[in-house]
Amino acid sequence: MxxxxxxxxxxxxxxxxxxxxxxxxxxxxxxxxxxxxxxxxxxxxxxxxxxxxxxxxxxxxxxxxxxxxxxxxxxxxxxxxxxxxxxxxxxxxSQTRLTFARVGVIDPLSLEDYRAHGGIVGLENARKMTRDQRLDEVSASGLRGRGGAGFPAGIKWKTVALAPADRRYIVCNADEGDSGTFADRMLMEGDPFTLIEGMAIAGLSVGASMGYVYIRSEYPDAIRIMSAAVEIARTQGILGKDFNMEIRVGAGAYVCGEETSLLNSLEGKRGVVRAKPPLPAIEGFMGRPTVVNNVLTLASIPWIFANGAQAYADFGIGRSRGTMPLQLAGNIKFGGLYETAFGTSLGEIVETIGGGTASGGKVKAIQVGGPLGAYFTPQQYDTPFGYEEFAGKDGLIGHAGIVVFDESADMPQLARFAMEFCAVESCGKCTPCRIGAVRGVETIDRMLAGDPEAEELLLDLCHTMKHGSLCALGGFTPYPVLSALTHFPQEFSPLKEAAE
Structure with a gap:
């Protein structure tokens, strides 16, 4: 039994x-x-x-x-x-499970189980291809970074492969720090060999012989399982011949989810943002060309090489190809991970897949993309889940964390939290993020106290942070604030509302 x-x-x-x-x-x-x-x-x-x-x-x-x-x-x-x-x-x-096909199905540390469920086929196929064929396969799949701005993986890999250097590296960003996100953790704990295989294919494709997985310290189970899986893969010859890898543990800084801060931390330096250029694809880890992709991006690679780029590109809409593991959290009836092709409407995700709120109340707001993502409302339920579709409404998909709030949510306090979060987590490298977030908290408090000049100040501040910060932490912090102001303006002027 x-x-x-x-x-x-x-x-x-x-x-x-x-x-x-x-x-x-x-x-x-x-x-x-x-x-x-x-x-x-x-x-x-x-x-x-x-x-x-x-x-x-x-x-x-x-x-x-x-x-x-x-x-x-x-x-x-x-x-x-x-x-x-x-x-x-x-x-x-009702899901379309490609990246997560084996998660929950196999014993995570059984390489035999992994092989029995289609594992290693992608790596074997990749080894039969030339470098250019491998790079073209990634580009043809339409795979984009499953986090941040969704940069095309094929362009990044090709840049690293063609950059002149004596060494190149693969770095997996597993510093999953956004609220409402847990897909990276789930995959590392449930199917670690998929990530290992994806990194091995990446190394083969760009000419890198070494890779690192940077895991947040708050994930002890993922660290334990990934470490054990790497040793098994090394013992079984999956790693060690032409590509090897190590697990590195972060120290809990949210900003190290940003790729250049992560690279500094990986090198033993303080986790602060690097100015770009140069890009990590040209000068990354130890000053060498480096592919920096997150867990979900690299874990998508084995399926693409096992089944073909076109089969992957057949899923999705527009420039958003393949599937996305949606992470449903907050006040939602059916919380968890749901993998499906891009293009599903926000309304279907929240109401049909997620079952609406767990409290039974009406949905008031949906934050997509972590603590720095914009708030959407039920009036925007027709928005298809895709990179450009969300960007067109001043939002972002990011890591696809979807946090649902009912009518009891206090939107000014949620917006204030975004600013406060940035103030606490800022690395201090750039003024708009370091100082702007502190002033932002103060200005929201002034608005809530009825200061008639505070709203204009807050808007100017958000514009400065959005366009003046060096990384996503400061640059995206205005998104939840501006969207909360846009959709729920009356909640930011309680004194004015009382007078009327």
Whole structure:
């Protein structure tokens, strides 16, 4: 009897370790031989801990499980927490899982499982190609960076490959610090070999023999699993011959999610922003040409090389090709990870896929792209999920974190938080970010106190930060403030509203 119990950090936080131990005890008491596999999560967080029992007809899901629910698993009859076949659960069944196809399915540290589910095929195909063919494959797929501004991966790789240098590097940005994002963590904990394979293909494509995964210190489970997976891959010959890699741990600075700050930290320096140019693709880690991509970008590569660039490009809309792992969080009924092709409308994501608010109230605002992303409203539900489509409405997709708020949300305080967050996390390199965020908090407070001059000052300040900051931290901080002001102006003038 094989039972899958997630060891994903979210599942563990909800009690999966205790459930796994209870299953072991209950089986021993009954003399039943049980193999417990600690897999990743399927991404349906509201059902965690969700366990699966392997049957001739497929894996049957049960959840959310508690220790008290365990004994009934071994009794006759239908278990009260039975959910049916995992693959038939509506939230899961309607997805298009390419990058996350194996997450929650396999034992994360079993290279045999990984191979059995299509792993290493992409790397084997890449080794049969020339350098130019590999670079063209990435460009033809339409893959763009799954974070930030969505820069085309093919252009970045080609720049690094053609830059004259004695050494080149691959750096994976796993410093996933945006609120409402957890896809990087899920993938590293549930399918680490996908990231390793993607980095190996990248190294082969640009002529890099060394790679680094920079993981935030707040992800101990991801660090543990990725470290173990790298050792297994090295032992099994996946790493070490023409490409090797190491795991490096960050120290908790949000700004190190910005690529040049990350590179400074990786080199043992203070994590502050570097001025551009030169770009990291020309002078990156240790002054050498460096591909800096995040986890989801590099983890998309194995599928592209296994199935072909055109098959990947067939998904999506406009210049947004392939799939995007959406992370649904905040006040939402069905919170978790949902992978689908670009082009799904914001309304369908929130109301149909996410099920609306968990509180049952009306949706008031949706923040997309982390704490520095703009607030959208239900009046913008028709916006297709795509890079240009969101940019056209003064928003950004970023890492695809989607945080939902109901009518109880205090929008001025949320906008103030964005400014305060920037003030705390600024590396201090540039004046608009270092000083602007502090003045921004003060100016919002003046608005809420009824100062008639504060709004114009805040708008000028936001413009200065947006166009004067060296990195995304200061440059994007105005987005939530401006969008909150645009959609909810009355909430910023309570004294004026009371007088009227």
């Amino acid at each position: 094989k039972i899958y119990v997630p060891q994903d950090a979210a599942a563990r936080a909800l009690g999966s370790d205790a459930v796994a131990a209870a299953i072991g005890r209950a089986a021993a008491e009954r003399g039943i031989a049980v193999e417990i596999v600690r897999n990743g999560t399927r991404g349906m967080i509201w059902l965690e801990p969700m366990i699966e029992i392997e049957t001739p007809n497929g894996r049957i899901a049960y959840g959310p499980m508690t220790v008290a629910d365990v004994p009934a698993l071994f009794d006759a009859g239908v278990h009260p927490k039975e959910l049916g076949l995992t693959e038939e659960i509506p939230f899961f069944k």
